[in-house]
Amino acid sequence: MSHAAKFKQELNLNEIEENNKSVTKLAKRVKQHAKSKALDRIKKKWESKAMHGQYPSRIKEADVDFKQTNDWLKGTGLKAETKGLIIAAQDQSLATRLYHHRIIKDGTNPLCRLCNKYDESIDHILAGCPELAKKEYIKRHNNAAAYMHWKILQYYNIKTADKWYEHQPEQLQKTKQLQFSGICKYTLTEPSKPISLTSVSRTRKKRHVS
Numbered sequence: 092m093s094h095a096a097k098f099k100q101e102l103n104l105n106e107i108e109e110n111n112k113s114v115t116k117l118a119k120r121v122k123q124h125a126k127s128k129a130l131d132r133i134k135k136k137w138e139s140k141a142m143h144g145q146y147p148s149r150i151k152e153a154d155v156d157f158k159q160t161n162d163w164l165k166g167t168g169l170k171a172e173t174k175g176l177i178i179a180a181q182d183q184s185l186a187t188r189l190y191h192h193r194i195i196k197d198g199t200n201p202l203c204r205l206c207n208k209y210d211e212s213i214d215h216i217l218a219g220c221p222e223l224a225k226k227e228y229i230k231r232h233n234n235a236a237a238y239m240h241w242k243i244l245q246y247y248n249i250k251t252a253d254k255w256y257e258h259q260p261e262q263l264q265k266t267k268q269l270q271f272s273g274i275c276k277y278t279l280t281e282p283s284k285p286i287s288l289t290s291v292s293r294t295r296k297k298r299h300v301s
Contacts, residue, residue: 142194146181180213187211236260 138144150157163169163177179185188211191199203211205222216223234256241258244251252258 142184142190143182145183180217183213185213187213187216189215 134147138147149155150160164174167174169177183190188199188204189201191197192201192210201210203209203215203220203222206220208221209215209219218228237258237260238255240260241251241255244258
């Protein structure tokens with residue numbers, strides 16, 4: 092069997108009707124159909140993998156916003172090494188204990204080395220470890236809130252630091268038109284309860300602006 096015939100059979104190109112079509116239109120239709128079929132095959136092969144298939148399966152779940160999950164790939168100014176690290180984390184291919192236990196199968200204990208309660212997966216490290224919640228998660232969210240506060244001040248031409256990571260929000264900042272509430276630190280009450288994020292709000296004088 093020739094390569095062309097084999098390719099035609101594998102991609103079901105016989106589905107395309109050839110009646111009343113010019114050679115150019117038919118070639119274009121075949122090309123589009125072949126590309127679609129080939130991408131479907133690659134996707135199914137990707138999803139069937141034990142490790143790398145976790146990401147495409149995860150983004151199909153109801154709590155995941157597919158568009159926002161992939162928007163960062165269009166252009167963020169990140170270095171190639173940083174993008175590679177993020178993609179490796181999405182693929183669950185970083186060397187966590189769960190990775191060694193399930194993929195390498197070297198007998199490693201899958202439990203987190205910090206809390207020793209849950210499997211040490213990427214998701215657990217990023218947002219589910221009660222030990223990291225005591226300090227690291229708080230620091231990360233405070234930095235995110237500080238960045239938002241810094242961007243708001245820049246938008247309204249209020250003097251602030253040149254770099255967001257040098258910005259130290261004050262408890263209260265006022266101008267003639269706007270009043271900005273400062274960013275408060277987190278307080279950890281009970282480890283079992285989630286930590287609430289103090290929002291950055293702005294109010295007009297005598298009138299709240301949502």
